[in-house]
Amino acid sequence: MFSCGSNSVYESEHMRNVTGDTIRPGGFDLTDRAVHICNFKNNHRVLDVGCGMGTTVAYLKMRYNLDSVGIDPSKKLLKEGKVKNPNLNLYEGWGEKLPFKNCEMEGVFCECTLSLMEDKDMVMKEIYRVLKDKGYLAISDVYAREPRYINELNELNLKSCLRGIHHVEVLKEKLIERGFEIRSFEDHTNYLKELMVNIIFQYGSMNVFWNKTGNCNIDSNELKRILSKSKVGYFLLIAQKT
Numbered sequence: 154m155f156s157c158g159s160n161s162v163y164e165s166e167h168m169r170n171v172t173g174d175t176i177r178p179g180g181f182d183l184t185d186r187a188v189h190i191c192n193f194k195n196n197h198r199v200l201d202v203g204c205g206m207g208t209t210v211a212y213l214k215m216r217y218n219l220d221s222v223g224i225d226p227s228k229k230l231l232k233e234g235k236v237k238n239p240n241l242n243l244y245e246g247w248g249e250k251l252p253f254k255n256c257e258m259e260g261v262f263c264e265c266t267l268s269l270m271e272d273k274d275m276v277m278k279e280i281y282r283v284l285k286d287k288g289y290l291a292i293s294d295v296y297a298r299e300p301r302y303i304n305e306l307n308e309l310n311l312k313s314c315l316r317g318i319h320h321v322e323v324l325k326e327k328l329i330e331r332g333f334e335i336r337s338f339e340d341h342t343n344y345l346k347e348l349m350v351n352i353i354f355q356y357g358s359m360n361v362f363w364n365k366t367g368n369c370n371i372d373s374n375e376l377k378r379i380l381s382k383s384k385v386g387y388f389l390l391i392a393q394k395t
């Protein structure tokens with residue numbers, strides 16, 4: 154038997170064993186892609202919502218010379234980030250209540266975080282508020298390529314971003330209702346597959362990993378069945394405030 158691990162998968166050492174300090178599929182590849190599409194320039198002010206250890210905040214500053222800040226509710230991850238990079242602008246807080254002024258940001262990143270947030274409508278409202286006109290929102294996250302089975306996944310009550318897996322058409326509609334225009338949508342499921350291969354390579358099976366990361370009460374066969382039916386994928390979406 155495996156013991157039930159940390160309360161949130163993303164805070165657990167097991168997740169970091171497979172992702173490194175970028176706690177998401179794809180590392181910086183999709184960050185680079187977003188910077189390229191949004192054409193962020195020197196000193197543009199950008200916010201990373203759900204920044205974890207601030208790894209992207211540091212990267213955007215060093216690689217692109219952006220004026221980057223991050224916010225996350227996890228004291229543990231923020232502390233680790235501050236130890237590595239004491240000069241980073243990292244704040245404790247929630248996407249649902251951003252401690253920034255109206256129209257302050259050229260861009261907002263949500264890298265594998267929106268799916269974890271309880272009140273996505275409020276988060277989108279807040280992001281819209283802090284963005285300048287024509288500012289960009291870059292979301293990379295998990296989605297059900299076959300969305301008919303999303304409710305079954307939700308019922309499993311997983312402790313991971315799969316709990317809030319996106320129905321992309323619904324997400325796009327909500328963004329448009331909020332006042333965004335969708336500039337691009339790209340499928341990057343290959344990065345999720347790479348992550349799963351890594352997990353199996355290091356832990357022997359997805360079941361072992363799920364158990365270690367606190368999803369002990371899940372019937373792993375049931376999980377496997379629903380995951381494969383719903384064709385879990387990964388995407389990068391860029392929206393622009395109009």
Ligand SMILES: C[S@@+](CC[C@H](N)C(=O)[O-])C[C@H]1O[C@@H](n2cnc3c(N)ncnc32)[C@H](O)[C@@H]1O
Nearest residue numbers: 163175176177203204205227247248264266270
């Ligand atoms: C999968 S991790 C990704 C962290 C970081 N973006 C990265 O890629 O390394 C998800 C992050 O979302 C944060 N999070 C969860 N709920 C949140 C909320 N309501 N507002 C802001 N961040 C949240 C978690 O604390 C965690 O750091």
